[in-house]
Amino acid sequence: MDHAIVMAGGLGTRFWPESRMSRSKQFLDLTGGGSMIVETVRRLLPLVPRENVWVVAGEKDAPHLSARKLGIPPGNILLEPEGRNTAPAVAFAAACIESRDADAVIAATPADHAVANAASFRSVLRKGLRLARRTDRFVTLGITPDHPATGYGYIERGTPFGAGRKDVYLVRRFTEKPDLRTARRFLRTRRFYWNSGIFIVRAATYRNRVERFLPPVHRELEKVFRDGGKKGFRSRLRRAYARMPSISVDYGILEKEVGILVIPSDFGWNDIGTWWSLHEFLGGAGKNVTTGEVILSDCRGSLVRSDRGVVAVIGMENVVVIRSGDAVLVCPRNRSEEVKGIAEEVKRKFPALA
Known part of the structure; x- marks a missing residue:
């Protein structure tokens, strides 16, 4: 069956205070529609059954994770003992899923991104799930860029995947966040897409x-799931995480894998990575966007x-002013x-304010 993994780790320090x-950040309501993580799960539920939606987050975030608010079973909230970046997080979730469904296909998505067109997002994700099941390849969603962004990694497409197709391509390479000159060149070629951080693959393939690219992660998780059921599970998981490297899916797996596919996508995606990008998503340049008593x-x-x-703000242009609790950012x-x-x-x- 199809499953979704919502990656809810990370601190989001660019959204202090x-x-x-x-x-x-993923537990904040930044766009007015509910917390980022709740919005992410809502986008998935019409496509994936609620019992197949999984959230992987840190133990410290447990107070903010309500199965009732998320609309998923309590057992589908997976808590990591400590942060080890996305590759171990997805490996942990995929192992839990595969223990229940050996034929599972997983779609992994960050918890803190925004999507303007949820129906279009689900349509693309549905295509990716079918493609991953049929081809047994990694499938990524590449966002068609509309400006030379320097805050995103990029995916360069290669040849079409199938004669005459222009909706799926082989990935030629992943690139780091470029400088402005390079980003402009990427835009001119029309071969590059923003890396959404969303990927789809069979759980067994992941x-x-x-096992191939990150043996320490595989070895430690094998011990956790092999050495006796629920009794002592958290203790085994804690020991395993203490021995794991911290590494992202991109660095640890995708940049080493061959034959990855990319689906060009346009569903109003924004990673909401800074206050500036939030402003752009909500209103755009030249407009004021306010929340609260302003x-x-x-x-x-x-x-x-x-x-x-x-x-109250007088005579200011292109500024960010955030009053949150006992701290102010300007x-x-x-x-x-x-x-x-x-x-x-x-x-x-001021550690109490961090």
Whole structure:
């Protein structure tokens, strides 16, 4: 059957002060439709049965994970003892799934991305699930770029997968986040797509590639699932995670795998990676976007949010102003990438506010 894995790890420090150590980005309501993770699960449920939707997150995030709110069985919330990036997280989830469904196909998606057209997203994902089952290959979703973004990795397509097809291609290579000049060149060639971080594959194939490319991860998880049922499971898992490397699916597997497929996609995707990208998703350049008790006078192109008290801004253009609890952030919109560094400094100087 088809299954979905929602990857809900990560800290989202670029969204300080709303995102804190105690509440990561994926548990915030940034777009007005509910928390990012709830919105992600809602997009999946019309396509995948609720009993086949799995969330993998850190133990520290357990207070924010409600099976009732997510609409999935409590046993489908998988808690990692500590963060080890996406490759071990998906390996853990895939092992749980495969123990119940040996023929499972998994679609892995980040918990904190936004999609404007959910129906189109499900249509593309459905195609990917069928393709992965039929071909036994990794299938990725590449977002057709509309501007030379420097904040995303890219996927370069190769030849069409099948004579005359223009809807599926072999992947030629994955690239790192480019500089602006390179991103402009990528856009001109029309061969590059933004890497959405969403991939689809048979659970057994994923396990095989983990064994081939990441033997320590495979070895440790084998011990967890082999050495006796539920009794002592958490202790075994904790020991296993302590010995695992921290590595992403991209670095650990996809960049080493051959024959990966990419489906060009356009469903209004945004990784909501910074306050700037949130502003673009909600309103776009030149418009003000506000949340909470906010008063603006002679302002343009700004994002202003307050969850406590009134925030008033006069005569500002292209700024981000965030009032969250006991902290305030003010910065030019085009420097919102630097919030991660500020969050790290806050952690050093004022740990209670991090």
